Amino acid sequence: MQVSLEQLNEVYKTVFGSEIQITELTTKNDIEKWDSISHLNLILELMHYFNTSFTVLEIERIKSIKDIMEILKMK
Amino acid sequence: MEKMNFKTGILIISDISLYPIIEEINNNAPQLTISFDYHEDIIIGVNKYISDSLSRYSFIFIHSDQKFHNKPIEWQINLLRIIDNFCLQHPKIKIIFSNSFNVAYKKKALCDSIGDQFDIISYYSQYLLNIINHDNAFIFDFVSIIQEIGSENSYNYELGMLYQMPYTKNFIRYFAFRFSDLINFLDTGEKKVIILDCDNTLWQGVVGEDGIEGIFCDKNAKGLLFYNFQSFLKSRKEDGFLLCLCSKNNENEVKDIFFNKNMPLKWDDFIVKKINWLDKSENIKNISDELNLGEESFIFIDDNPFEINSVKSLTNVKSCILFENNFYKFIQLVDLYIFRKKTILPDDKIKNQQYKINKLREREKEKFQSIDDFIKELDIRISIKVNDREDFPRLSQLTEKTNQFNFNKKPYSISELNDWIDDDNLIFSLKVTDKYGDYGTVGLILIKIEGRNVVLENYILSCRVLGKKIENNFLDEVLAYLATKEMILTEILFKESMKNIPAKQFINTNNYASIIRTTK
Numbered sequence: 106m107q108v109s110l111e112q113l114n115e116v117y118k119t120v121f122g123s124e125i126q127i128t129e130l131t132t133k134n135d136i137e138k139w140d141s142i143s144h145l146n147l148i149l150e151l152m153h154y155f156n157t158s159f160t161v162l163e164i165e166r167i168k169s170i171k172d173i174m175e176i177l178k179m180k
Numbered sequence: 181m182e183k184m185n186f187k188t189g190i191l192i193i194s195d196i197s198l199y200p201i202i203e204e205i206n207n208n209a210p211q212l213t214i215s216f217d218y219h220e221d222i223i224i225g226v227n228k229y230i231s232d233s234l235s236r237y238s239f240i241f242i243h244s245d246q247k248f249h250n251k252p253i254e255w256q257i258n259l260l261r262i263i264d265n266f267c268l269q270h271p272k273i274k275i276i277f278s279n280s281f282n283v284a285y286k287k288k289a290l291c292d293s294i295g296d297q298f299d300i301i302s303y304y305s306q307y308l309l310n311i312i313n314h315d316n317a318f319i320f321d322f323v324s325i326i327q328e329i330g331s332e333n334s335y336n337y338e339l340g341m342l343y344q345m346p347y348t349k350n351f352i353r354y355f356a357f358r359f360s361d362l363i364n365f366l367d368t369g370e371k372k373v374i375i376l377d378c379d380n381t382l383w384q385g386v387v388g389e390d391g392i393e394g395i396f397c398d399k400n401a402k403g404l405l406f407y408n409f410q411s412f413l414k415s416r417k418e419d420g421f422l423l424c425l426c427s428k429n430n431e432n433e434v435k436d437i438f439f440n441k442n443m444p445l446k447w448d449d450f451i452v453k454k455i456n457w458l459d460k461s462e463n464i465k466n467i468s469d470e471l472n473l474g475e476e477s478f479i480f481i482d483d484n485p486f487e488i489n490s491v492k493s494l495t496n497v498k499s500c501i502l503f504e505n506n507f508y509k510f511i512q513l514v515d516l517y518i519f520r521k522k523t524i525l526p527d528d529k530i531k532n533q534q535y536k537i538n539k540l541r542e543r544e545k546e547k548f549q550s551i552d553d554f555i556k557e558l559d560i561r562i563s564i565k566v567n568d569r570e571d572f573p574r575l576s577q578l579t580e581k582t583n584q585f586n587f588n589k590k591p592y593s594i595s596e597l598n599d600w601i602d603d604d605n606l607i608f609s610l611k612v613t614d615k616y617g618d619y620g621t622v623g624l625i626l627i628k629i630e631g632r633n634v635v636l637e638n639y640i641l642s643c644r645v646l647g648k649k650i651e652n653n654f655l656d657e658v659l660a661y662l663a664t665k666e667m668i669l670t671e672i673l674f675k676e677s678m679k680n681i682p683a684k685q686f687i688n689t690n691n692y693a694s695i696i697r698t699t700k
Contacts, residue, residue, distance in 0.1 A: 142199050145343045149200055152336065153349035161338050 106155065106180040113170060116154050120147045132169035155180070197345040204356040260307035267314035274366050277311055278322040320362055325354055364498065365517035371499065372473055374416060374519075375464060377482040378427035378434055378455075381503045382410060382445065387433045397443045405510055409503075410444040412514050417449060419521055422471065424452040426463045426480075431455040460487050461494035479518055555648055558614040562650060564657050567601045571609040574621045578640050583679040585641040585651070585686070587672070605629055605637075608658050612645050619645055625658050633670040634662060639683070651686050671697050 110129060117125050121138050133139050139147070144167075151173065152158055157180050159167075167173055267275050311317050326334050333350050340346025347355070365371075379386040383397035383406045396403030397410060417423050423445070427434060434455050438447035452470050454463035460482075468475050475496035482488055483503045492500045499518050504510075565571065572594045580591040592600070601607055610623035622642040628635040641651060659669060674696050676684060687696060 145197070145339065145345060146200050146203065148339065149349045149352070158336060159338060161342055164338060164342055 106157070106177050108155070108174050108177045110170075112154070113173060116147070116150050120150050127170055129170055129174070132171075151177075197343050200345060201347075201352050201355060201359075204352045205360050257304065257307060260304070260311065263317075264307065264310050264314075267311060267317050271314075271316055273316060275311070275314070275317045276320050276362065276366070277308075277317060278320040279308070318362070318366065320359065322355075325351070325358060329354055361517050365520070369477065370521060371421070371479050371518045372477040373422045373424060373467070373471065373479070374413065375424045375426045375467065375478055375480045375497075376413070377484070377487065377503070378425060378429060378437075380483040380505065381481060382406060383437065383441075383443070384505070387429055387437060392436060392440060395437055395441065397441060405505060405507060407444065409510065409514075414444045414449065416519055421519075422451045422473075423449055424454070424467050424471075425450045426454045426460055426467070428457055428460075429455050459490070459494075461491050464491060464495050464497060558616075558648065560612060560614045560648055560650065562653055562657070563611045564654065564661075565609050565611075566661070567607055568609060569598065569601075571621055572597045575607065575609055575624045578621075578624060578642060579638070582640045582642055583677075584643045584682045585639075585646055586680050587639045587683055588637070588675045589677055589680070590638065600626065606634075608654075608661075610641070610650075610654050612650060623650070623654055625654065627658070627662070629667070632667055634667045635671040635673065636669060637673055639672075643682075646682055652690070669695065671695055673697055 110127070114125075114127055117127050117136075120143060121136060125136065127136075148159065148164055148167070155177060157177070159176065163176050167176065263275060263277060266273075308319075312319055329350060334348060335346050335351070336348050337346055376382055379388075383395050384402055385395040387395060397406040398404075399407055413423060425434070431453070434453075435447060437443075438445075452467050454467060456463070460480075464475065464478065464480065468478070476498060478495075478497045479499045479501065480488070480491050480497050481501045481503050482491075483505075485502055488500045488502050491497055501513060501516075503513070576592055576594045576597060579586075583589065597607060606627040606629065608625040608627070609621055610625075612619040612622050619642075622645045623640055625639050626637040628637045639655065641654070662669060672687070672692055672695055674683070674687065675698065
């Protein structure tokens with residue numbers, strides 16, 4: 106699956122609010138609101154947006170934009 | 181726990197993590213007047229109703245009279261017991277209860293044996309029945325959501341394992357839509373008025389552009405959705421909703437449609453009509469003034485998103501619904517709680533309405549000296565149709581159900597009625613209205629033609645219209661019609677029964693006895 110930063114940005118704005126701006130280097134530590142509750146929201150939104158699902162391991166592994174891109178590319 | 185203020189808060193007892201769902205409800209239902217709070221006192225979530233019960237201050241602990249056991253079914257049953265008690269002890273608090281358990285327990289994995297599965301469901305159902313018998317308890321139909329979008333689209337077990345939140349975004353969205361509808365319904369009170377746009381809402385087409393020929397509202401493909409929608413609205417009217425029109429059109433053109441098209445809704449079904457070029461929010465304010473009803477009790481339906489948004493922002497109408505020419509959306513729309521009444525009427529709602537009107541008629545009756553005066557004042561109008569196949573379903577029902585004024589108790593199916601007129605015989609059907617309302621189709625006369633001589637095979641009148649001189653008027657009209665065709669009534673078939681005494685009285689008091697042929 107092809108994934109662009111624009112697409113991920115869109116997902117992040119939906120979950121974390123319109124003021125969020127991500128780069129390929131953004132990680133969990135950069136976004137204050139990225140706690141366990143919003144992580145669930147993020148996963149839900151990613152699955153919905155890209156019409157896919159993640160394994161339990163993949164959900165646990167996602168800690169940065171790079172992780173998401175790698176996982177989605179494999180789909 | 182003591183601090184909990186039930187009047188303003190919502191307590192949710194759930195064994196799943198609720199955060200994404202509540203967030204979705206907040207995002208997608210800004211019209212909701214209840215705000216959800218993450219405060220521990222208000223919401224118990226994240227598998228908490230089980231762990232919470234260990235705390236002696238928890239809702240469950242306080243309301244439970246016994247200790248919990250290990251099996252999930254026992255947890256569930258115990259929870260039902262608590263809710264049952266709670267409903268009883270707090271009649272002013274509304275309890276919403278979902279039937280999600282039914283879905284969960286289709287999973288055989290949760291049962292000890294195959295039979296267990298059914299035992300559990302029936303055991304559980306008994307408790308559920310107890311709960312819904314309380315006036316303050318409401319069932320949220322969770323199962324129908326799963327049925328509509330399908331269980332594969334609803335569940336994500338990975339998330340269930342990790343977060344105790346086993347649902348997909350699709351499910352959450354639809355859940356939030358349905359749940360906020362229910363909360364809105366419980367919170368803001370019953371809706372009373374439905375305000376409707378005309379073009380592309382009540383019918384397919386735009387009167388001003390397409391003309392009357394380009395308007396569709398019938399049982400053919402183009403008008404079917406609109407025909408169904410009007411029938412739905414008519415049923416809402418019978419349940420007590422008031423219908424109003426609010427349309428940017430020329431009034432005469434809209435009126436023409438109602439008088440020239442055979443649609444379920446008639447011009448007079450609408451209590452207030454605002455057909456002009458004023459802003460819709462302006463018109464809605466005027467409707468509110470005229471009816472002396474608050475805008476909160478209005479439902480506004482329009483096919484134009486611009487009108488929806490403008491009414492939403494400029495008035496207090498909370499339920500603004502975009503009408504779309506799409507059957508799936510249509511089914512969702514008619515399924516909304518806002519179109520329901522909170523109190524459940526007896527099965528036959530229409531009759532209930534008619535009985536109410538009858539009460540009014542009875543009261544009126546007392547005011548008049550004689551029955552003739554009363555009948556005159558009722559302004560009864562009858563209309564008679566000959567061989568109208570559209571009426572046959574109702575006529576067939578009359579032959580089955582009517583007992584008192586029925587010359588020969590013999591049921592006719594719709595196809596038998598069709599055969600009857602195909603054999604060149606006649607069926608007269610009777611419609612009656614009076615100043616209080618429409619009785620609908622309430623009578624029929626079957627005439628068998630044998631050359632110039634004709635036989636009255638059957639005469640049926642619904643008991644709702646008896647005693648208003650309609651018995652004579654209907655038959656006189658039919659005889660007059662036959663006379664114009666140079667036909668003479670030579671025989672009336674009659675079969676006496678225990679129940680048709682009013683019919684027998686009618687024959688005896690009129691001069692038909694000489695041509696009566698009694699059948700067995």
